[in-house]
Amino acid sequence: MTDPTAPSLELGTGFRDDEVTVLLDGREVWHGRGVSTDYSVGLAAVVPLPAGGETVEVHVGGRAAGAARLADAAAVESGRLRVDLDPAGAMAIAPAPEGPVF
Amino acid sequence: MTASEPNAAPTGTMSSSAPPDGTESLDVGAPSGGDPSAPSITTTGQAVADTMEQVESYLAAQAPAAAEAAPAPAAAPLAPAPLPPLPFRLASGRYRSPAIGYQMELRVDVDGRRPLMRVSGDYWSVSGGTTTYFGSWTVDAATVTRTATEVIAVGTARTTWPTTYTVARVTIPRRRVFQPAAPATVRWSTPTGAVGATYVCAHESGSLRVVELEQDVEAGVTAFPKYDTGSLPSGGPARTLTVSAAYGEAGIQVLDTGGGNTLNTSGTHVWNNASLHGAMTAHFSRFAERPQFKVWLLHAARHELGTGLRGIMFDQQGLQRQGCASFYQVIQAATPANLREQLYVNVHELGHCFNLFHSFHKEFMTPPLPNRPGALSWMNYPQRYNPGGGAPSGAAAFWGAFPFQFDDLELAHLRHGFRNNVIMGGTPFGTGAAMEVPADPVQDTSGLRLSVRTTPTRPVLGTPIVLEIALTAERGQLVHPAEQLHPKYGQVRVTISRPRGDVVVHRPPVLHCMDAGLIRAEAGQVLPASAYIGYDATVGQVFDDPGTYRIRATYTAPDGSEVVSGTAMVRVWAARDEEDAVVADLMLGDEVGMALTLLGSDAPALADGMTALQEVAEEHGDHAMAVYARLALGINFARPYTPVAPDGTVGTDRPRDLDRAGALLRPALDASRGDGGMDDLTALQVMGYLARSHAAEGDTRGARQLREDAGRLASEKDVPTAALDLLRQEDEES
Numbered sequence A: 001m002t003d004p005t006a007p008s009l010e011l012g013t014g015f016r017d018d019e020v021t022v023l024l025d026g027r028e029v030w031h032g033r034g035v036s037t038d039y040s041v042g043l044a045a046v047v048p049l050p051a052g053g054e055t056v057e058v059h060v061g062g063r064a065a066g067a068a069r070l071a072d073a074a075a076v077e078s079g080r081l082r083v084d085l086d087p088a089g090a091m092a093i094a095p096a097p098e099g100p101v102f
Numbered sequence B: 001m002t003a004s005e006p007n008a009a010p011t012g013t014m015s016s017s018a019p020p021d022g023t024e025s026l027d028v029g030a031p032s033g034g035d036p037s038a039p040s041i042t043t044t045g046q047a048v049a050d051t052m053e054q055v056e057s058y059l060a061a062q063a064p065a066a067a068e069a070a071p072a073p074a075a076a077p078l079a080p081a082p083l084p085p086l087p088f089r090l091a092s093g094r095y096r097s098p099a100i101g102y103q104m105e106l107r108v109d110v111d112g113r114r115p116l117m118r119v120s121g122d123y124w125s126v127s128g129g130t131t132t133y134f135g136s137w138t139v140d141a142a143t144v145t146r147t148a149t150e151v152i153a154v155g156t157a158r159t160t161w162p163t164t165y166t167v168a169r170v171t172i173p174r175r176r177v178f179q180p181a182a183p184a185t186v187r188w189s190t191p192t193g194a195v196g197a198t199y200v201c202a203h204e205s206g207s208l209r210v211v212e213l214e215q216d217v218e219a220g221v222t223a224f225p226k227y228d229t230g231s232l233p234s235g236g237p238a239r240t241l242t243v244s245a246a247y248g249e250a251g252i253q254v255l256d257t258g259g260g261n262t263l264n265t266s267g268t269h270v271w272n273n274a275s276l277h278g279a280m281t282a283h284f285s286r287f288a289e290r291p292q293f294k295v296w297l298l299h300a301a302r303h304e305l306g307t308g309l310r311g312i313m314f315d316q317q318g319l320q321r322q323g324c325a326s327f328y329q330v331i332q333a334a335t336p337a338n339l340r341e342q343l344y345v346n347v348h349e350l351g352h353c354f355n356l357f358h359s360f361h362k363e364f365m366t367p368p369l370p371n372r373p374g375a376l377s378w379m380n381y382p383q384r385y386n387p388g389g390g391a392p393s394g395a396a397a398f399w400g401a402f403p404f405q406f407d408d409l410e411l412a413h414l415r416h417g418f419r420n421n422v423i424m425g426g427t428p429f430g431t432g433a434a435m436e437v438p439a440d441p442v443q444d445t446s447g448l449r450l451s452v453r454t455t456p457t458r459p460v461l462g463t464p465i466v467l468e469i470a471l472t473a474e475r476g477q478l479v480h481p482a483e484q485l486h487p488k489y490g491q492v493r494v495t496i497s498r499p500r501g502d503v504v505v506h507r508p509p510v511l512h513c514m515d516a517g518l519i520r521a522e523a524g525q526v527l528p529a530s531a532y533i534g535y536d537a538t539v540g541q542v543f544d545d546p547g548t549y550r551i552r553a554t555y556t557a558p559d560g561s562e563v564v565s566g567t568a569m570v571r572v573w574a575a576r577d578e579e580d581a582v583v584a585d586l587m588l589g590d591e592v593g594m595a596l597t598l599l600g601s602d603a604p605a606l607a608d609g610m611t612a613l614q615e616v617a618e619e620h621g622d623h624a625m626a627v628y629a630r631l632a633l634g635i636n637f638a639r640p641y642t643p644v645a646p647d648g649t650v651g652t653d654r655p656r657d658l659d660r661a662g663a664l665l666r667p668a669l670d671a672s673r674g675d676g677g678m679d680d681l682t683a684l685q686v687m688g689y690l691a692r693s694h695a696a697e698g699d700t701r702g703a704r705q706l707r708e709d710a711g712r713l714a715s716e717k718d719v720p721t722a723a724l725d726l727l728r729q730e731d732e733e734s
Helices: A070-074 B046-062 B064-069 B243-249 B273-283 B336-353 B395-401 B408-416 B578-587 B590-598 B604-619 B626-637 B658-670 B680-696 B700-717 B721-733
Strands: A008-011 A018-024 A027-035 A045-048 A055-060 A064-069 A080-085 A091-095 B093-096 B102-109 B118-127 B130-139 B143-146 B150-159 B167-173 B184-189 B195-205 B209-218 B252-263 B294-300 B323-327 B448-455 B466-473 B477-479 B492-497 B503-505 B519-521 B526-532 B547-556 B562-564 B568-572
Touching: A008 A055, A027 A045, A055 A080, A055 A091, A064 A070, A064 A080, A064 A091, B102 B167, B102 B184, B102 B195, B102 B408, B118 B150, B118 B408, B209 B243, B243 B252, B243 B336, B252 B273, B252 B294, B273 B294, B273 B323, B294 B336, B323 B336, B448 B547, B448 B562, B448 B568, B466 B477, B466 B547, B526 B680, B578 B604, B590 B604, B590 B626, B604 B626, B626 B658, B626 B680, B658 B680, B680 B700
Parallel strands: A008 A080, B209 B252, B209 B294, B294 B323
Antiparallel strands: A008 A045, A018 A027, A018 A055, A055 A064, A080 A091, B093 B102, B093 B195, B102 B118, B118 B130, B130 B150, B143 B150, B150 B167, B167 B184, B184 B195, B448 B466, B466 B526, B477 B519, B492 B503, B492 B547, B547 B562, B547 B568
16 A cells, blocks of 8 residues: 655556656666556556655656656655656656545 | 448338439338348338337337326317416437337437437347347437427437438427327438438437446445535535436436445455456446446445545456446545535546546547546546636635536537447447537637638548638637637647547647737638648548548637537548559558648658659649649748758758749649639648748749739639738748
């Protein structure tokens, strides 16, 4: 079960059977194949992040990549970052929005 | 002949009233021997009377109670004083024809709660002891007329199978309340009037679809009972809603089939999607790996995704969308806010089972639709509600305005979506997840009118299809300038219903960003634009099948008004001879589509496409499509090209070659001075571009001649002044 107190990275919309690698300060902390968004909840995966890192990078196969500072996530109460891809594959990483999902 | 599909006329003899085009009149009686597809109900002769007796017998068998309870139409009131007439029954509802040959389930949606002016239906093929789903059809915009005796809905249908009988005429005799409902008669014809099959369908229900709901509950959880929508501020009338009642308001009858098992889990049990699926297969008594309007809802406590997760449609393997769950961990206490959220979550999750995406995820559907973050719908997230234009957004604004309903497009999907796109266990989640064609607004006070038409008028397979767009200001107001009506600027969105049954929400391969730069249009002013829509960023070639395509456009005005055009229909004809086929093959390549979008390119990635266009221009120079090939090749020569290597190195410009450009464009323009060739606006734009190219090379005389020629052409073709203004403006800028 997700630890609500730990920083995490939500892989959100736009993932289609992708190979995804998450790096923290250049070190791989998560890798997944066949990552696809479940549009029932708008999530593909929730990646727990080790505390203390500064920069998160996300690579989605060869089609998209992006980075964000964990301080951005810390700025919100949930401590969650979220990465979304638009239908054309452009990546956006930002603090995850608050509120329930369903 | 025999009927090979359900809309066609069955086996029959020519009657004296045969249509002038030589099509056969309707046959009579039961399907011909061994042909299970022949419609059973026909129109003329003694056998029709026999068939009508069958229908009457069927109708009597279908509704004996209603027939007994209702007074006979001839039994007039005995009292001498005239009584005010009773109101009419609603015509809307579900109807069904006898199970002979093809059986039709008909859905009529022309009156009652939120009528969408649509009719739709499903066909079942009945053969021996088996009944098999055949296909679905939908009329998206029916013309409805009401007389003292009948309600008639007429419109053109989209179908899941190929047919030329696409015009449906549905006639329903009007009945007073307390009288039994009258049967509906569906008569098919072709757009040219050839008559097809006729079906007489008995009234079955006031709802448009029916689904069985089985609900189980996890130990310790109290399932949502009901909510009084007047308990907290909202955007609709106060009433008590259950989950079934919410769907009932949408025209969907939800039959609660009981079940009511309690799943005895530990007090700290945490669900995941796999365990939910396992629970469904174990506890859903009607579970089956086949499409059926049956769905399972588990009221549970918590999910591994945490307390923020209120519900999930977990069934996304095998035949999907048969089960969902809602989680009460933090919303169990029966406060008004919690009951409201419980209702919302349960209706929302079942909406996913009907194949509805979130309002803000529509762009991820197959095919995609524009997102609707401002939708006051069960399928939005209250906290993500954003109607735009600076209006209040967020959860408080949502709940204050939410009338507890689906939005119109979702309603259309629930009521009239093709069966496999709606039914649980049908198409995978997100495929065919909404009625993609824009709905007509219930009210339009925008003072704007949008019209579309395609050119050429009779395209053969492979012909580049151009959409001519015209925005008319009915009163003076700010609008986007004409050139920004091209879909590549995003103000106008185009949807194309294709004969294969899908709908393309057109995504231009090249998008332009531009400051809105609004202009003030005078009353009556027409702003024209034309756009090549034959190639799409998502699906590639759009018009790559012969058949009828229906195209609508939506313009988002500066004040947020969504102005919807009528439907432009274009029939793409199959190749008529060998040369047509060869040219079509050349023109339908992906690289050709992109090359036509860009009006030519030297880019190595499009070299094959440019070669194909060159072959069309040179080897098939007399073919009608050579105009478009010359257009792209000629414009490319009329502008310089700067090569950029993969490593980013910028090469030397290839200069304009106005001699070759002229040699290609002049015959293309000459071929467009009459009724053929390019549309008028494109021809003018080509002249304008060529004139600017000549001016850029110092050939002011040549440029002036081209502009004068453009002026003459505009005058001959009666082109709107806004188009000429645009050309003048471009000239000034150049």
